[in-house]
Amino acid sequence: MxxxxxxxDQLRVWRENNDRKSREIIExxxxxxxxxxxxxxxxxxxxxxxxxxxxxxxxxxGIAQKCIQELYKDFPKSLRVKKFEAMFLxxxxxxxxxxxxxxxxxxHDETHSGAKKRKIAILKAQGRNxxxxxxxxxxxKIFMADVEAWQELSELYITEQDFSKAAFCVEELILHNPxxxxxxQRYADIKYTQGGLENIEIARSYYCQAVKLNPNxxxxxxxxxxxxxxxxxxxxxxxxxxxxxxxxxxxVLDEIQSQYKDVEVSDMEERLGxxxxx
Amino acid sequence: xxxxxxxxxxxxxxxxxLFHVAYSAAQHRSYLRLNELDFTHLPLDVIIQAFISLFVxxxxxMNVAGDFKEIKASAELENRFWETFKNVPSFYxxxxxxxxxxxxxxxxxxxxx
Numbered sequence: 588m589x590x591x592x593x594x595x596d597q598l599r600v601w602r603e604n605n606d607r608k609s610r611e612i613i614e615x616x617x618x619x620x621x622x623x624x625x626x627x628x629x630x631x632x633x634x635x636x637x638x639x640x641x642x643x644x645x646x647x648x649g650i651a652q653k654c655i656q657e658l659y660k661d662f663p664k665s666l667r668v669k670k671f672e673a674m675f676l677x678x679x680x681x682x683x684x685x686x687x688x689x690x691x692x693x694x695h696d697e698t699h700s701g702a703k704k705r706k707i708a709i710l711k712a713q714g715r716n717x718x719x720x721x722x723x724x725x726x727x728k729i730f731m732a733d734v735e736a737w738q739e740l741s742e743l744y745i746t747e748q749d750f751s752k753a754a755f756c757v758e759e760l761i762l763h764n765p766x767x768x769x770x771x772q773r774y775a776d777i778k779y780t781q782g783g784l785e786n787i788e789i790a791r792s793y794y795c796q797a798v799k800l801n802p803n804x805x806x807x808x809x810x811x812x813x814x815x816x817x818x819x820x821x822x823x824x825x826x827x828x829x830x831x832x833x834x835x836x837x838x839v840l841d842e843i844q845s846q847y848k849d850v851e852v853s854d855m856e857e858r859l860g861x862x863x864x865x
Numbered sequence: 866x867x868x869x870x871x872x873x874x875x876x877x878x879x880x881x882x883l884f885h886v887a888y889s890a891a892q893h894r895s896y897l898r899l900n901e902l903d904f905t906h907l908p909l910d911v912i913i914q915a916f917i918s919l920f921v922x923x924x925x926x927m928n929v930a931g932d933f934k935e936i937k938a939s940a941e942l943e944n945r946f947w948e949t950f951k952n953v954p955s956f957y958x959x960x961x962x963x964x965x966x967x968x969x970x971x972x973x974x975x976x977x978x
Binding site for chain 1: 942953955959960
């Protein structure tokens with residue numbers, strides 16, 4: 588029983604942190620939970636869903652099937668469980684049958700956002716990114732507050748290298764969640780990738796904001812260093828601005844060095860120089 | 866820190882004591898009315914007991930209510946990383962290498978377009 592409890596705790600932590608960790612989840616399931624399905628208590632449906640997704644990730648179709656059956660036992664008419672059936676087909680690359688099920692769900696309940704998202708995911712799985720983007724944009728016209736969808740759209744735009752639109756999506760995410768340092772960092776990453784003095788200056792401010800929200804965000808510190816040195820070495824910049832940028836980059840370097848004090852890294856500047864955009 | 870039995874006990878005692886104070890105050894007023902005296906102030910022991918029970922209740926509540934949260938809005942996000950944040954469960958796709966890592970999966974489908 589203690590085994591079951593500790594496994595449940597571990598799964599809960601992963602669920603809340605959004606860790607994918609499919610292999611580990613399956614291992615826990617086989618070791619501790621498989622024979623104790625009835626003891627899962629209140630969390631049973633959540634755990635079954637989590638394990639089902641993990642099983643599909645690892646192509647453990649037997650386990651996935653069992654999870655879906657268990658869920659059907661508790662919720663015989665649930666559309667949410669039906670969605671997992673579609674995902675089961677998806678994992679076997681039977682996309683058309685999966686879409687059929689999803690269409691059925693949508694016919695039943697036009698506001699079922701989960702099914703609509705799965706349809707977009709299927710397009711993504713088939714490598715039809717452009718169509719996925721179009722579908723997702725249509726989806727977002729209806730479900731404007733869906734943070735996950737905005738994030739996915741920005742990722743899709745990045746794979747298509749449409750950075751300005753990806754940046755717009757992240758702006759939208761920042762509006763939803765202004766205290767999240769990761770989003771500020773992401774926005775700055777995109778702006779820095781776009782290049783050009785103006786964009787890099789924007790990137791610098793957003794990296795600063797990310798560092799302000801979380802002083803330990805190493806990626807933002809590195810990004811800030813790169814952005815400031817890019818400004819300092821740019822030809823179009825006034826000397827006043829260059830001086831400021833240089834000062835900031837020195838500060839960042841100190842910050843990085845103090846954070847890595849225990850790790851012992853030699854010739855930091857040379858290493859960072861290797862990352863420079865030309 | 867979960868609420869222990871001791872802290873719950875302290876909280877209960879605090880509330881009982883506070884009710885007792887209220888009752889004593891009411892009694893004092895009725896005593897004054899019966900003796901036709903003017904009300905100036907409550908007796909000192911009632912006031913002291915009221916303050917003591919207030920602090921006892923405060924101590925109990927702080928321990929029973931659970932842990933304090935950081936006042937900074939971003940504090941909870943400080944230990945999150947992009948690697949987990951970028952995972953969007955509702956858009957997971959399964960057309961990745963996962964299945965090839967599974968020993969029981971052998972038949973590679975070569976007829977994909």
